[in-house]
Amino acid sequence: MNIAVCVKQVPDTETKVKLTEDKKAVDESEINFILNPYDEFAVEEALQLKEKYDGEVTVISLGPDRISSAIRSALAMGADKAIHLQVDENPQDPNVVANALAAELKNGGYDLILLGKQAIDDDHTQVPSILGEKLGLPSVTVVIKLNIDGDKVVAEREIDGAHEIVECTLPAIISTQRGLNEPRYASLKGIMRAKKIQIEQKPAQLSDDQLNIIGFEYPPQKNPGKIVGDSADAVPELLRLLHEEAKVI
Numbered sequence: 310m311n312i313a314v315c316v317k318q319v320p321d322t323e324t325k326v327k328l329t330e331d332k333k334a335v336d337e338s339e340i341n342f343i344l345n346p347y348d349e350f351a352v353e354e355a356l357q358l359k360e361k362y363d364g365e366v367t368v369i370s371l372g373p374d375r376i377s378s379a380i381r382s383a384l385a386m387g388a389d390k391a392i393h394l395q396v397d398e399n400p401q402d403p404n405v406v407a408n409a410l411a412a413e414l415k416n417g418g419y420d421l422i423l424l425g426k427q428a429i430d431d432d433h434t435q436v437p438s439i440l441g442e443k444l445g446l447p448s449v450t451v452v453i454k455l456n457i458d459g460d461k462v463v464a465e466r467e468i469d470g471a472h473e474i475v476e477c478t479l480p481a482i483i484s485t486q487r488g489l490n491e492p493r494y495a496s497l498k499g500i501m502r503a504k505k506i507q508i509e510q511k512p513a514q515l516s517d518d519q520l521n522i523i524g525f526e527y528p529p530q531k532n533p534g535k536i537v538g539d540s541a542d543a544v545p546e547l548l549r550l551l552h553e554e555a556k557v558i
Contacts, residue, residue: 310364312355313419314388315410315440316348317399318372318379319430332524335430344379347425349386349492350485354455355423356387357490362457365389367417371409371513372399384503385495391506394513401431402520407439412514415444419480426451426484437484447477450484 320326320340327336344352355366368383370376371394380391394413400406414422422444427434434450441448447462453472454465460479465472467486495503537543537550551558 310358310362310420311418312358312364312366312421312423313414313417314348314351314355314366314368314383315414315422315424315436316352316368316370316379316383317345317425317428317430318342318370318376319345319428322346322429328525328527332526333522335525342375342378344382345425345428345430347427347429347485347487348383349425350487350489351423351425351483352383352386352388353490353492354483354485355421356493358421358457359387364420367392367419369394369410369413371396371406373397377508380508381503382495384506385499386493387499389506391508393508393510395510396513396515400515400518401522402518403431403433403435404439404520405516405518407436407443408516409513410436411440411443413511414440421457421479422446422482424482424484426486437482441482444482446480446482448482448484449475449477451486452483453486453488455483455489 319342320335321343324340327339328334329336352368358364359366366388368380368388368391370380373396376393380393384391392413394409422440424437426437437450438448449462449464449466451467452464453467456463457479462477462479462481464475464483466475535550537546548558
């Protein structure tokens with residue numbers, strides 16, 4: 310089975326976000342970047358399928374030079390090959406990203422293309438679906454269970470208030486959700502192996518960006534909490550504050 314996994318490098322979830330002076334971008338000068346957590350589920354699923362059906366896992370990532378560390382993380386988990394689609398900075402428009410990935414994927418002969426359901430930095434949650442449209446392949450998103458038998462795919466996905474079972478045939482695109490699997494930790498052997506794998510570098514084929522960022526704003530600061538007491542005597546005052554100030558009752 311020939312599997313491609315599209316991954317993205319994102320800021321660490323513990324990063325304290327700072328904006329640039331013009332507030333049109335995030336200041337990356339002090340950010341620690343990691344492999345997108347949802348993409349870890351995609352890599353793990355690809356590795357499990359490789360182990361079950363035999364085959365090869367190729368990691369593909371679009372981004373500037375710094376993304377090599379995220380690619381190495383996926384290789385250390387067990388991926389076989391990697392392709393870096395080079396750009397000076399990540400496109401903001403998910404359509405541009407999908408076009409660049411589609412240009413690389415269309416002639417790769419992949420049986421299955423896996424992605425995380427979203428990147429935790431921009432949260433667009435659009436690339437998997439757009440990619441399916443660009444490549445003319447079935448795209449099943451937010452998948453929490455996946456079964457492949459021959460060329461038949463049965464996927465269980467989350468929808469509002471329920472789960473949905475979707476069937477399709479390979480080749481297909483699957484976006485992964487938390488709960489699909491438990492991503493493995495890279496072993497020391499895997500880390501040393503990943504350092505020796507040559508990452509194939511190619512210039513990305515970028516289409517015109519149609520998304521214009523007007524600006525970013527920090528979320529409003531929360532009002533400080535208030536302690537009204539530590540016994541049952543505080544209940545009347547608490548109810549009064551919830552009714553008159555918080556206006557929630």
